[in-house]
Amino acid sequence: MAKEQGKNIDESILTLLKDKEWPSTTEDVAKGVNVSWQTAQIHLFKLNAEGKIKFRRVGRQNQWWENKKYQKEFKGCP
Numbered sequence: 001m002a003k004e005q006g007k008n009i010d011e012s013i014l015t016l017l018k019d020k021e022w023p024s025t026t027e028d029v030a031k032g033v034n035v036s037w038q039t040a041q042i043h044l045f046k047l048n049a050e051g052k053i054k055f056r057r058v059g060r061q062n063q064w065w066e067n068k069k070y071q072k073e074f075k076g077c078p
Contacts (some may be wrong), residue, residue: 009035009043014066017053023063 012033017074024032025034030040044064045052 006043009033009039012045013040013043013047014052017064020065022047022058025061025063029064034055 006054006077013029016029016032026037026044029044030037033040041062044053044055044062048055053064056063
């Protein structure tokens, strides 16, 4: 059950970032998918390691955005 819940969080984050024109902070993502900041951060780093999203540190903020190259290469893959 926990694994399925984690997958749902990942999908929610990907959907949220796909709809954004600008990078989102960890706090923005946490609020957008209704999870704690820590939970969002864990999932964001996981998705980044998988190449699904990109990341950069700006001052004290982590900023995240969709990796469009990933979408093009793996479109339709689960």
